[in-house]
Amino acid sequence: MKPIRRSIVRTLLATAAALAIGPGSALAQSYPAKPITLVVPFAAGGPTDVVARMLGAAMMKSLGQTVVIENKTGAGGTIAATAVARAVPDGYTFLIHHNGMATAPALYRKLSYNPLTDFEYVSQVIDVPMTLVGRKDLPAKDFKELQTYLRANASKVNLAHAGLGAVSHLCGMLFRQAVGVELTTVPYQGTSPAMNALLGGQVDLLCDQTTSTTPFIKSGSVKLYGVTTSSRLKTFPETPTLAEQGLAGFQVVVWHGIYAPKGSPKEAVDKFGAALRAALKDPAVAARLAELGAAVPSDDRLTPVGLQTILQQETQRYGPVIKAAGQFAD
Incomplete structure (x- = not known):
């Protein structure tokens, strides 16, 4: 029409x-x-x-x-x-x-x-804040080590997202630009399939909302590398923001x-x-x-x-x- x-x-x-x-x-x-x-x-x-x-x-x-x-x-x-x-x-x-x-x-x-x-x-x-999470057996134990790992293994690292236009897709784009590393992105038909792929070890990283990632972070099923807000979250007070860890001005709130x-x-x-x-x-x-x-x-x-x-x-x-x-x- x-x-x-x-x-x-x-x-x-x-x-x-x-x-x-x-x-x-x-x-x-x-x-x-x-x-x-x-x-x-x-x-x-x-x-x-x-x-x-x-x-x-x-x-x-x-x-x-x-x-x-x-x-x-x-x-x-x-x-x-x-x-x-x-x-x-x-x-x-x-x-x-x-x-x-x-x-x-x-x-x-x-x-x-x-x-x-x-x-x-x-x-x-x-x-809703976003979190950068990785599969539980990813070698990097913190964000500093993750950056080193990404630069050494860029062609092997997969970054999942919930499909074109999803906020995880947007966050992933901004993250790749901020760290200056071209990572392979893997689209899924929704957040649940993307998270399942991360839990199963088929992909390495995912940037997604706390409403989705919090249970898995708390259970230790995924690694939390940073949050995308301007200040730390009450839910995870020990985890620094990505801005604190070197990505100046990086902020994504859904x-x-x-x-x-x-x-x-x-x-x-x-x-x-x-x-x-x-x-x-x-x-x-x-x-x-x-x-x-x-x-x-x-x-x-x-x-x-x-x-x-x-x-x-x-x-x-x-x-x-x-x-x-x-x-x-x-």
């Missing part, structure tokens, strides 16, 4: 939805009248899916309706984002996505949606946001956002997020404007990095 025709269809759908639901005050009182779908661009069991299911369960308390998690995988999250951008804007379909919303315009030559203009912004969700199709009723977007903020303050949710090393953003970022701002900033930040790396997909 051509962009102009798609825009007309979206406008007609939004108008039909508005006419069907009547005045805003009536919608605010009746919404939600049925289950809400939260689309996850990645496989079940992955970091984004874990967060989505945790929040969806907690949001039911405020919404009084089930939040159905729908995993729509493929193409670095663009399949899910496209589906939500084209969904009926009636307030019953939402998308949770991470930094991939900001990197997609640079990664994909042909993108069927515009992340900046084809969605209603709901809120940021959480910030931020998540929730979006709705353009033209979705403001009352529905606002109510969904309020339920999200309530869920993030739930003691059980907060405790679990802290355990996984994730952090809830400040109140000013838990807003539509907060999400719009970071999306714009990150789009400008990562575009040149991706283009310099020559990482593109059709």
Whole structure:
């Protein structure tokens, strides 16, 4: 469908939805009248899916309706984002996505949606640090030894990631640039397969979110070489940041946001956002997020404007990095 025709269809759908639901005050009182779908661009069991299911369960308390998690995988999250951008804007379909919303315009030559203009912004969700981990029998015992090992064995070292457009892919690109060593990258169809390959010794390194790596680090199943935040993590206070260990300015934090199709009723977007903020303050949710090393953003970022701002900033930040790396997909 051509962009102009798609825009007309979206406008007609939004108008039909508005006419069907009547005045805003009536919608605010009746919404939600049925289950809400939260689309996850990645496989079940992955970091984004874990967060989505945790929040969806907690949001039911405020919404009084089930939040159905729908995993729509493929193409670095663009399949899910496209589906939500084209969904009926009636307030019953939402998308949770991470930094991939900001990197997609640079990664994909042909993108069927515009992340900046084809969605209603709901809120940021959480910030998740990244960790650089290696297989448990990798000879290097710390990051200093790892750098030496990489320079001596660059052609033999494999760096896994969860697929083009995944944050592990982005982190891997930045890491290779920072250490100045060309490593062989191995893409997988999701975080779980990439982690399984690391656990099985088929690959050597993986840069991924604490929501995925923490259990394996704590069990000793993988080696932790550093964290990607500006300061050390409370979860692993003895582990220095990569910046501390010589990669000056190296910082990658995974931020998540929730979006709705353009033209979705403001009352529905606002109510969904309020339920999200309530869920993030739930003691059980907060405790679990802290355990996984994730952090809830400040109140000013838990807003539509907060999400719009970071999306714009990150789009400008990562575009040149991706283009310099020559990482593109059709």
